Amino acid sequence: MYVVFLGAPGAGKGTQASVLAEKLGLAHISTGDVLRDAVRRETELGKQAKGYMERGELVPDALVVDLVVDRLSQEDAARGAVLDGFPRNVPQARALDDALKARGAAVDIAVYLRVPEPVLIARLAGRWECSICRAPYHELTNPPRRAGVCDQCGGPLTQRADDRPETVKRRLQVYFEQTAPLLDYYRERGVLAEVDGERPIPEVAEQVLAVVRRAEAGEGSRTSREG
């Protein structure tokens, strides 16, 4: 089963994709995580991607598409995957369709986490992550048990460079211009499901699981809405 998460920066894609992938035993593919890791390790990909990421722009398709296609061909993605942060525009969605078609598969469901813009801005401003295991936290909605320390591995928490206010503004603009059209792309294909992303994390996770289970049971051929 191939699940795509859609939603603006701050909608909760990373958190929900990781919960869902674990529950279903599927690979979790986050292009943002792969790119940030490449930047930290100063690989060729990281060097090329860094400037775009710091400005809140999309990294060119030529770099990102190959990375995802390679990742999908690894063994842990053979049964399916949960994609988070990819596709980000219509050409990427087409490239994903082609790659899956080549293996007799398709996007089974695109889960759209719906969150109003003022909430997104507040969320991005309070966001922290573990500098070691990358577990996500939020000052208000998902604080660590001890301030500044990861619950899972004890690592120190840091803020993402691209969560600075100027970059957040640009990332949201890029989302509305380039990524939001994917809602129609997947709606037209009958695989879009909307979930109210403003609810607390466990409730959103429940709703997400419900729409995915419905798609799995073969009811994914129409637009569904939860919350």
Ligand code: AMP
């Ligand atoms: P994210 O963690 O998904 O918010 O991604 C952080 C940044 O990585 C984005 O602002 C982009 O610069 C870059 N990025 C992540 N995924 C993609 C993608 N599918 N296409 C282009 N750029 C991406």
